[in-house]
Amino acid sequence: MLDDQHYAGLPARPFPGPHLREPILAERAPGRAAKRLLDLLVAVTAGVLLSPLLVLVALLIKASTDGPIIFGHHRVGFGGREFHCYKFRTMVCDADRVLRDHLAANPAAAEEWQRTRKLANDPRITFVGRMLRSSSLDELPQLVNVLRGEMSCVGPRPIVREEIVLYGPMAEHYLSVRPGMTGAWQVSGRSSLTYAERVALDADYVRNWSFWTDVLILLRTIPALLRTHQTS
16 A cells, blocks of 8 residues: 555646536535535544644554554545555555455455455555545545645545446546545445445435535435445
């Protein structure tokens, strides 16, 4: 697994996927300035209030495993441009090799990965990482992505390049907004939903976006996070 230093200085690249047409886009809709203001307000407030927790999590990761505390990986963002999406590291450092070996030895796991891009029993995840993921604390460093304008507080979850094909004709909806730290998927079932249902939720969010939709999703996110059986 590569850490964020591996990507330092790399330019954002256009995604070689579907070309955006001109639907009504959340980023261009009336109220987009209010959405950005909400992003900044939430990100700054959360960063200040949660700073002791951020330090504690960093210390737990450093004390329990070798390797970097923060993991950075390319994700596809607004307009198809790639960015470095940050998380607390929850996996072993050689996660790519561990995943390849596990999928090669377990056909059922390989089918699960192909269908959902997730594993119910992921051998890459560390003990501390499993706790962080169950509470979504691993995603708190994405507050930096929000402040930098690469993500929004609310939107479709950021995806890797290979996942865009799973969106099919809905890909332009994903590409037309900034990915979010939380979104309709998080507050509607998360891992209990199929990937196709996740795509449909993302597309519906974009088509029907409003400022108050973002506020409602933010309010619903806290109780959703408490339902740790739905996280992965």
